[in-house]
Amino acid sequence: MMLFLLKSLPLIEAWNASYITRLFQIVDELIYYAHEAEKRSTCSESPLAFALDEMDKVNKFFTVRSMRNHWTHLRDMPQARGLDEYRKGGNCTFLALAIQARLTKYVKTKLDTEPGTLRSKSGTPLLDYALRPRRVTPMTMRYHSVRDECGIDIEMVQLLLDRGANPNQQVHLNEGRTVWALFLVSCYESTLRNEATKLLKEVWFRVCKLMIRYHASSTAWFDNNTSKPLTVEGILGVLWYGVD
Secondary structure: OHHHHHHOOOOOOOOOHHHHHHHHHHHHHHHHHHHHHHHHOOOOOOOOHHHHHHHHHHHHHHHOOOOOOOHHHHOOOOOOEOOEOOOOOOOOOHHHHHHHOOOHHHHHHHHHHOOOHHHHOOOOOHHHHHHOOOOOOOOOOOOOOOOOOOOOOHHHHHHHHHOOOOOOOEEHHHOOEEHHHHHHHHHHHHHHOOOOOHHHHHHHHHHHHHHHHOOOOOOOOOOOOOOOOOOHHHHHHHHHHOOO
């Protein structure tokens, strides 16, 4: 049904705001169903992989005349929160969106089919999409069967690390901060804004243990331009003990 609705959209220029909103309403709803189907399936592959591939193909067709970048660039970037900034530099991909949407089985299949994709991704590393999965959506689906409080999927993070993702990879779009540093900054900014629930902190703790197991550095550059610069140890102290 969602593919039918997507294919029925008129060929409108990609800069049309109402078209973009309608496009992502359909995209996000289809992605939601794909995630729900993955959670309920006992198969190792995503049961809606064909629909996801077709969605990407259709949207490429709709936007090929009006934009050079991948169609996922039509989505607005999340607003910055202090040092927690989201910059993609024209390198968004459908696989990156699938990672944000926690489609673990779909992503696993794609990485197994094209193992070089993880290292060849330009701009923001795929691991960053898993650790900071915030995305702007044009709608809220009230009928979600189970609303997860935390968008980080630990299984997705594990998958990417197992495939060779590097926690210490520098992200040049973010002044050379590492993926690990960007994750810690995101957690830190959420804590400062009183968004850190008990469940959220439990997920952060498990992710931090996982990242450290895969050699995340005990030192990282944050450059917060204050009299007391941020450090890895200091941020971890704030996250779990309320002190730096």
